[in-house]
Amino acid sequence: MKSKNALAIIVLALLSTGLMSVLSGCWTGYYGIPEGTKQEFAIGQLHLKATGAGIVTASEQKTTFRIRCSMCGFINPDMTGDTPKMGDTFKMMWACPECAHIQIIRIESSSN
Numbered sequence: 001m002k003s004k005n006a007l008a009i010i011v012l013a014l015l016s017t018g019l020m021s022v023l024s025g026c027w028t029g030y031y032g033i034p035e036g037t038k039q040e041f042a043i044g045q046l047h048l049k050a051t052g053a054g055i056v057t058a059s060e061q062k063t064t065f066r067i068r069c070s071m072c073g074f075i076n077p078d079m080t081g082d083t084p085k086m087g088d089t090f091k092m093m094w095a096c097p098e099c100a101h102i103q104i105i106r107i108e109s110s111s112n
C-alpha cells in the first residue's frame with residue numbers, strides 16, 4: 001500500500017514536469033528552437049526569420065538550419081538550403097525519423 005502511494009506521487013511529479021516543459025515550450029515560440037541556433041538572422045540588408053527550425057548560420061547564398069522535433073525533441077543534423085531572396089520564403093516539410101511527426105519549416109526573408 002505504501003509503495004503504491006509512492007508510485008502515484010512519482011507519476012504525478014513526472015506528469016507535472018511534462019506539463020511544465022510543454023508550457024515553457026509555448027513561451028519560447030510555437031516550436032522552440034534548438035540550442036545554439038537563432039530564430040532571426042541578419043545578413044546585410046536581408047533579414048531571415050525561421051519557423052519550425054533554428055538558423056545555425058546564413059550567407060546571401062546558403063542558410064544552414066537545425067530542426068528540433070516539436071513532438072519528441074529529436075534534433076536533426078544540420079541542413080543547408082538556398083537563402084531565400086528578399087520577399088521570398090523558403091518552405092519545406094520535414095518528417096521526424098524518430099516519431100514520424102511532420103513539421104513545416106519556413107524561412108522568411110525580408111529587408112532589414
Ligand SMILES: [Zn+2]
Pocket residue numbers: 069070071072073074096097098099100101
Ligand atoms: Zn519526433
